[in-house]
Amino acid sequence: MKTHTVEIQKFKAATTTGHGEVIFKIDAIINPRQPVEGIEPSSVITMTEANARVLMLLLKTQIAEFDAKKPKSRHGRHG
Structure with a gap:
């Protein structure tokens, strides 16, 4: 497995697909990142606090979009 360090510089856009994915x-x-001996090889994503906050907002928006596309249940809520 190839491992990498991915340093996020800027989030430009986020969209959802019809297959339950966020892009x-x-x-x-x-x-490239060298695996550490004795530890499972993993890639690492790093970002600033500001970019982490942008990611959180983008995820909230995309999850709301998924929820809006789900059919509403006719059962379960009364009133």
């Missing part, structure tokens, strides 16, 4: 357009710096 992000980003500017990023991606560099």
Whole structure:
């Protein structure tokens, strides 16, 4: 498995697909990362606090979009 360090520079856009996926357009710096001996190889994503806050807002928006597309239940709520 190839491992990388992905440094998010900027989130540009987020969209949802009809297949339950969220796609992000980003500017990023991606560099190969050597696996640490004895630890499962993993890639790492890093970002600033500001970009983490943008990611949270984008995720909330995209999850709300998923929820809006789900059929409303006719059962369960009374009143």
